[in-house]
Amino acid sequence: MKCGGFRVSYGSDERIFDTALPIVGLVLLLAGLAVFPPFATTYWMDVLNRIGIAIIGAIGLNILLGFTGQISIGHAAFLAVGAYSTAILEVNVGLPFFLAIPLGALITSGFGLIFGIPSLRLKGLYLAIATLSAHFITTFVIVHWESMTKGVVGLSVPPAVVFGLPLDSDFRIFYLIYALVVPAILFAKNLFRTRVGRAFIAVRDRDVAASVMGVSLLRYKLLAFIVSSFYAGVAGGLMAHHSRILFPDSFTLLVAIDYLAMVIIGGMGSIVGSIFGAIFMTLLPEVLKLTATSLTGIYPQAFGFIASVRDVVFGLAVIFFLMYEPLGLARIWVRFRSYWQLWPYSY
Helix, strand or coil: CCCCCCCCCHHHHHCCCCCHHHHHHHHHHHHHHHHCHHHCCHHHHHHHHHHHHHHHHHHHHHHHHHHCCCCCCCHHHHHHHHHHHHHHHHHHHCCCHHHHHHHHHHHHHHHHHHHHHHHHCCCHHHHHHHHHHHHHHHHHHHHHCHHHHCHHHCEECCCEEECCEEECCHHHHHHHHHHHHHHHHHHHHHHCCCHHHHHHHHHHHCHHHHHHCCCCHHHHHHHHHHHHHHHHHHHHHHHHHHHCEECHHHHCHHHHHHHHHHHHHHCCCCHHHHHHHHHHHHHHHHHHHHHHHHHCCCCCCHHHHHHHCHHHHHHHHHHHHHHHCCCHHHHHHHHHHHHHHHCCCCC
16 A cells, blocks of 8 residues: 655656646646636735736745745845836837736846845845845836836836737736746746756755855856846736836835745745745735724724734744744645645554
């Protein structure tokens, strides 16, 4: 009787999925997402769209932080560069969205490359502070380069158009967002089965030992910034099309902290963890909001009170996972899955 998941050949070790069950589950999930919009309200479509965008952004940060071990607090800046680059390419240059989004992501990759250069000499908190400078520089440029970004007035973004159909609602943009979420997940999943991905992990685990073995720290540290920034650029481009108007205040330092929390709560060094973290951090304020709304009839001040403790709940959640489950929701999912795989012989 099979009592666990064992890999007994190189072929089995290289498989993306250990069993057919995750494939079936993924197909059912995609089918469910494809038929869900006609039955959903505008509110839940907006939530699902924000989850999809957060998944792409969180995977990008996890590649840099969880898989390569380089701390970045500048993720909101990378999102902003992706969003504004995409919008400017469409508004000022006249490119269609299917060219503007990848070009915006490439521009963000170049931006990430510049701010990844300090990673060659800095580590840990010092690197985090260096990436923080990207946030302040980006905010300054967006606010003061009014001829391109419209400053604090806000830059309007035209809807993406597919075969003459404008994606101007949450229902229509949903398919564009998840059409990019799926390849983003599969690319990241496959990346860590390749030489590049394993070099990222070697740099994270022990960079000196990796260098002795022939792994170029210069190449792979910068490459991690480029890949991470590309993901952020794609997420930023989708944010531009989802919100349809961009303000500097949409990319505050709190956004960067939210993405850090997604990686920590979801699980560092885990693609599934990035998905869980994005879902958790997007749904938590909505759950608090719905709870407050339901309690308003009993306690009229409930909405204001719960809104004020939102950050406290986030902080407690991060502390809880750091203390009791450092590998995040991804580890809880692995334990849950292993329990049912081994049941009833879990010991």
